[in-house]
Amino acid sequence: MIIATAGHVDHGKTTLVKALTGIDTDRLKEEKQRGMTIEPGYAYADFGCEEPLAFVDVPGHERFVRNMLAGVAAIDFALLIIAADDGPMPQTVEHLAILQLLGVQRGAVALTKTDRVAPERVNEVAVQIATLLSTTPMQDARVFPVVATTGKGVQALRNHLADAAASIPRVAMAGNFRMAIDRSFTLSGAGLVVTGAVTSGRLRVDEEVVVSPQGETLRVRSIHQHNRPTDVASAGRRCALNLAGSSLKRISVERGDWLVAAAAHAPTERLDVRLVVHASCPSSIEHWTPVHVHIGAAVVNARVAILGANSVEPGQSSFAQLVLDRSISAMHGDRFILRDQSARRTIGGGRVVDPFGIHRGRAKPERIAQLSAMERATASEALDALLAICPDGVSLQPFAQAWNLTPDEQTVLRERHAMICFHDRDVLVGIAAQRWTAMRGQLTKVLREWHQSEPTSVGPTDAALAAQMQFQRMPTAWRAACKALCDDGLVVRQGVSLRLKEHQPVLSALDALLLEQISLLLSRAGLRPPIVGELARELDMNQATLVEFLERVSRMGHLVRVAKNRYFLPETLDKLAGIAAQLAVESPTGRFDAASFRDRSSIGRNLTIEVLEFMDHARITHFSGGSRKMLD
Known part of the structure; x- marks a missing residue:
């Protein structure tokens, strides 16, 4: 289980993590001098679980929210830390909003510095915490009064975290390997080491991995998972990878990059998303608002294109397209946070629906319907919904990339659905079997009617057939269905004309x-x-x-x-x-x-x-x- 701290500056996050794990996560000289966390810190501890628990200690100062966001990009559990003397403070509220927008469902509250206040104050702050959490997914989170410097209450919190780790569902080893890099450094005698949370799939020592969005390939020399050496990096864990490769001379691997399997390398600059404007946002988000997008451990400038409306009010949601100023790596389901242009306030967040947003027609009703289909809970449900609404079929490779499906997962998905697959140039397209059958029937019906009205004609050209069916140009799926009829011998292509197999044109004697x-x-x-x-x-x-x-x-x-x-x-x-x-x-x-x-x-x-x-x-x-x- 990966646990992240959250809370206002100087509320004792780092001190509590040290009390829980024995590790001081402030590793920078400046952090020691100032007594304030600047960069996310990492600790691991054995709580008697199957594997060590991973802690990410994030900065609490408002100036370092950007760094905080890099630390909480992929966590399982939030430890909200509130000092009893101060009570909830501005960064407490903002951090809680960020956790809510990131979809964090599990958490606990550590009420620190209880030795500095009277029991009445502890009860007063507990009431404030209950009110603060009442409208969030953490409304049932337990509150643990602690004194981190003496250890009072710490064991009860440790026991609760161990119980939470034992009950958390195992992360399925589905999808291609992806890891968001939140730290990159060089070790003497080892070379480049990167750390981060693995969001999907698995990776083994000596396998190759792509740095995305750059596209350079590196080899994995060794792996540490939750601070232990291992041969496999798996989804749901924090890992450190020692990387090697000649391309390291050409690129700089930094926080915000991703390490992915080759099949998952698909850089994009347009994300179609479900945007949620947080209730605390002082105003609506207007169309084409400039924002900072935090996704994975990256931050990138972008514009918000609202789809189907001119703005989104606080507390409301809408489909939107994030038009980024540079390429990033993203997949369906990835969470993101939006901060305002000055990077001083969290204004919203949401989930990626389609990482490959289109430029033209992005707000048309048919595109909105496609995004609604893509919002379904599983790839199978989404494909079902798309097949039902896409008359020209679904391009299967972009769909598989958006959902980060492995080749085996793609095969299983195709076998589960009643659909026909065909190639449109180099693209594999799937169409509902029922629709395919109806199209073939309609084509043969139109050809039969043509022969009856034009017995001397061989048959219509493609353009004439399209016009007969009231198409300006024969759509892709219809062309494929026509080709299939030809392949099956039911329709014959004679030059540029099409005819049913049994039709023979009859000319007058002189014309013949x-x-x-x-x-x-x-x-x-x-x-x-x-x-x-x-x-x-x-x-x-x-x-x-x-x-x-x-x-x-x-x-x-x-x-x-x-x-x-x-x-x-x-x-x-x-x-x-x-x-x-x-x-x-x-x-x-x-x-x-x-x-x-x-x-x-x-x-x-x-x-x-x-x-x-x-x-x-x-x-x-x-x-x-x-x-x-x-x-x-």
């Missing part, structure tokens, strides 16, 4: 004869069909009459108009697309350029450009950066 003659000429020409003028001369036809016919049969899908004066047989276009696909497969990058396509197809430079631009428009290929890649 002319199309047969044209098809013969185009077939003889191979991959480089003649232009319209050449076709007219071969057929001894008026060019305008031929163009009208070519336009009509290309709209039916019998031919494909690739350029203004050039038509292809669907099978010829298929062969050219096959050349492009082969070039992409042979390329290490999966991309190819126009020159390699020209050389492989031997159709010449100008026609190569026309063909490739047509394939871009038809979403067979995608052009960017001077080269192309194949689309599904």
